[in-house]
Amino acid sequence: MTRLVSYDEAPPEVRRVFDDIKRTRGVPDVNNFWKALAIHPPTLERVWQNLKQVMAPGALDPLTKEMIYIAVSAAQGCEYCIASHTAAARAKGMTDAMYGELLAVIGMAAETNRLAQALRVPVDAAFRAAPPPPIPKA
Template identity: 55%
Template sequence: MSTVSPPANPEADPRVKAVFDDIRATRGNDFINNVWRYLAFDPQLLEEMWRDVKGVMATPTLLDPKTKEFIYAAVSIANNCEYCVHSHLAAARAKGASEAEIAELIRIVSTAGRTNHILNAIRPPVDAAFLAQEPPHG
């Protein structure tokens, strides 16, 4: 159940319309998904979130788009964000992810979560060899 109500006519606000138009242009289609419609209850928050998401997910970087979607989905699984899990797995599929790759991603996330819990419980010291590979600070 939503904690806020989306505006009845979000694009009546020029700030919202500008963001929605940019989403459409960036994605190359007319679909505005619910996350953006609901964020339109606060145009400033909508602008900030779209700027940040676009900057990371829709801007070319060193990581390929499918890998970015996998990372976003993995974090969403770990943070229990049902909406983001569905959204980013759908985006990964659209970027060429196979069901076998998604199954592998889920196995990795599951294994990492389990080992994280165990290691948080037993708290072994970090190996010096791992620390030695860190870049210098400063």
């Protein structure tokens, strides 16, 4: 298990990131993921900045983004990520019914993905011919 860097022992560059996380999220302390990343301050800074950008309000609402994070975390087998993003999704309004449907979709996608891979199903021509989505204008 990796060492967790506490605020009290953190160097100034880590404290700056920790302070930004606490301010942005409105929390009294940072969670263990950030404390673990703090063993390498450049990685802590980069991941936090990227996460802030990706999870910021956009075309997808914050709850949808958290639910996508749960799905990817389940696919990747990240127990920590599943727990933290499930808590975040619940804080953003995910109900038990929504969580149940999400788990059903995750399970179904995992099953059908494995079947398609095992059967080596060729991709339909109509799916290959689909144009890429338009790039939004800035």
